[in-house]
Amino acid sequence: MIRNYHIIRSILSEPWLISAEEVSRLGFLISGVFNRQLAFEPVTREDMARVAYVRSAGVDPSGKVRNVGVVNITGVLTKYDPECAYGMESYGRMIRGFDRNPDIAALVLRLDSPGGTVAGVEELYNDVKSISKPTVAFVSDMACSAAYWLACACDKIIANNTTAQVGSIGAYCQYMDVSGYFAAQGIKIHEIEAPQSTHKLKEKHEIQVGHYDMTKKRLEVIADKFQQTVRSSRPSATDDQLTGLVYDARDVVGTLVDGIESFDEAVLRAASMASDNQSNTSMSKVNYPLLASAAGVPSFETADGHISLSAEMAAQVEAALGKIPAQDPPRDDRDSASADLNTRIVALEKALQEKETRIAALEKAPGDSGAAVSPEADPGDKTTVWDTGIAEFSAAFQSASKFIHD
Numbered sequence: 001m002i003r004n005y006h007i008i009r010s011i012l013s014e015p016w017l018i019s020a021e022e023v024s025r026l027g028f029l030i031s032g033v034f035n036r037q038l039a040f041e042p043v044t045r046e047d048m049a050r051v052a053y054v055r056s057a058g059v060d061p062s063g064k065v066r067n068v069g070v071v072n073i074t075g076v077l078t079k080y081d082p083e084c085a086y087g088m089e090s091y092g093r094m095i096r097g098f099d100r101n102p103d104i105a106a107l108v109l110r111l112d113s114p115g116g117t118v119a120g121v122e123e124l125y126n127d128v129k130s131i132s133k134p135t136v137a138f139v140s141d142m143a144c145s146a147a148y149w150l151a152c153a154c155d156k157i158i159a160n161n162t163t164a165q166v167g168s169i170g171a172y173c174q175y176m177d178v179s180g181y182f183a184a185q186g187i188k189i190h191e192i193e194a195p196q197s198t199h200k201l202k203e204k205h206e207i208q209v210g211h212y213d214m215t216k217k218r219l220e221v222i223a224d225k226f227q228q229t230v231r232s233s234r235p236s237a238t239d240d241q242l243t244g245l246v247y248d249a250r251d252v253v254g255t256l257v258d259g260i261e262s263f264d265e266a267v268l269r270a271a272s273m274a275s276d277n278q279s280n281t282s283m284s285k286v287n288y289p290l291l292a293s294a295a296g297v298p299s300f301e302t303a304d305g306h307i308s309l310s311a312e313m314a315a316q317v318e319a320a321l322g323k324i325p326a327q328d329p330p331r332d333d334r335d336s337a338s339a340d341l342n343t344r345i346v347a348l349e350k351a352l353q354e355k356e357t358r359i360a361a362l363e364k365a366p367g368d369s370g371a372a373v374s375p376e377a378d379p380g381d382k383t384t385v386w387d388t389g390i391a392e393f394s395a396a397f398q399s400a401s402k403f404i405h406d
Contacts, residue, residue, distance in 0.1 A: 051086060052094040054104065057271035066271040069098030069107045077116025077146050079123075088120035092127040099131040105274035106134040108267055109154060115145025115168060118222055125229070128153035134273035138266040139257065144168035144246055148256075149226060152233035155273065157257045158266045159249030166256050169230055170244030171222040173215055175207045294320035 050072060057066045071094050074085075081087040098104045109128065128135060128150060137143065137151035139159045145168040151157045159166065182189060193200045203214045227242045236255045241247065249257050261269065294317045 052098075055108075055267050057105075057267050060105070060275050066105045066274065067103050068267050068270050069095075069101070069104045070110055070267070071095055071098070071107065072110045072112075073147065073150065074112045074140075077113055077121065079117060079120030088116075088124040092124050095124075095127050095131065099133060104133065106136070106270035107131065108136045108138050108263075108270050109150065110138045110140055110263065111143040111147050111151060112140040113144070113147035114142055115147050117146070118171065121146045121149050122225075125150055125153045134270055134277060136266050136270040136273070138263055139164045139166055139249065140263070141165070145170070145172075149229060152230055156259075156269065157234075158259055158261050158269065159253075159257045160260070160263065162248060162250035162260060164249040164260075165246050166249060166252060167241060167245055167247045169226055169242045171219045171226065173219055175204075175215075177208070291317065 052069070052071050055068045055070055057068050060066050071091060073091055078087050079089060081090050095107065095109075098107050135154040135156075137154035137157045139151065139157065141160065142165045143151045143157075144165060148166055148169060151166070157166075179189070191201060206212070206214055230237055230242060234256060238255060241252065241256060247256060249260055253259060
């Protein structure tokens with residue numbers, strides 16, 4: 001039984017993000033496996049301890065020890081665990097574990113890899129990109145292709161020495177024709193398609209006769225995504241640096257790498273970034289479009305959940321608020337106003353009734369000097385008394401009606 005079948009399958013049929021120099025070694029790997037000249041040793045607990053561990057990097061301003069999680073990502077990268085190493089899914093679990101650990105202040109990815117399969121790289125990139133702590137990619141000797149894709153997820157990329165290699169930004173696919181090997185072993189392979197699956201093996205048959213257009217289209221999609229990822233992370237990278245060449249770190253400082261430091265310095269850098277985040281209270285942008293527009297700024301920065309306004313900004317907000325039409329009073333005020341209005345209506349109704357009584361008395365005895373006449377109106381002008389009462393009542397009623405409908 002051939003073990004590590006998924007590695008062999010990937011080599012034979014899957015697209016790769018790997019440096020060109022490493023490609024030739026894959027053929028020897030396949031040959032060694034088939035000829036039983038190559039064996040794999042399983043991963044031990046000691047190996048595991050060397051892959052993910054914690055480094056202490058002094059103390060922060062509060063006196064707390066600054067611990068930095070380190071994940072060693074080495075060798076050819078595959079999505080799943082081969083027998084002798086870890087796959088990208090396992091690296092992702094290690095990284096997420098460090099992110100959840102409150103005692104870990106920052107992470108360093110220690111990279112020494114020529115790249116690997118397309119499968120798994122974007123998921124691991126997203127794992128690194130989404131963690132909440134500062135991250136530093138440390139290129140021990142090589143971070144090419146898929147490994148450089150991962151490095152771009154980190155806040156900083158640091159190379160170990162001037163000749164550490166980075167780049168190889170591109171996609172590659174290798175079709176290995178093993179028909180001669182099988183023929184030599186007396187094995188003949190028959191390929192049979194379902195009647196409905198006439199294109200099932202079309203790409204393979206196209207490759208066998210030297211037609212690569214179908215495969216190049218698939219690779220083009222992968223390469224575009226790779227380039228977009230690098231451009232978003234490394235905006236200073238040049239177009240030439242995105243075409244697949246491998247570079248010495250000394251030649252790409254400021255573009256593909258941020259600096260050249262030792263591993264210990266990279267660990268201290270990561271810890272320092274964590275301390276800076278704490279002291280700066282993680283300033284972040286928040287968007288309150290109406291408030292920002294009133295203050296005359298595009299957005300606000302928040303620190304510890306608070307935003308600050310300058311005197312000038314506050315004056316602009318005050319002026320903007322002054323232009324807003326008055327709003328209806330709060331419900332409690334409306335209830336109070338309603339009660340006052342009801343009292344007023346009752347009083348007006350009572351006054352109107354009294355006026356109507358006096359008018360009726362005047363109509364019965366228009367010449368009687370002993371009749372009680374209000375000093376507020378001419379006793380002979382009954383229309384004035386009536387109209388005044390009606391006008392007051394009507395105004396009160398309309399006011400109440402408007403209030404209720406509003």
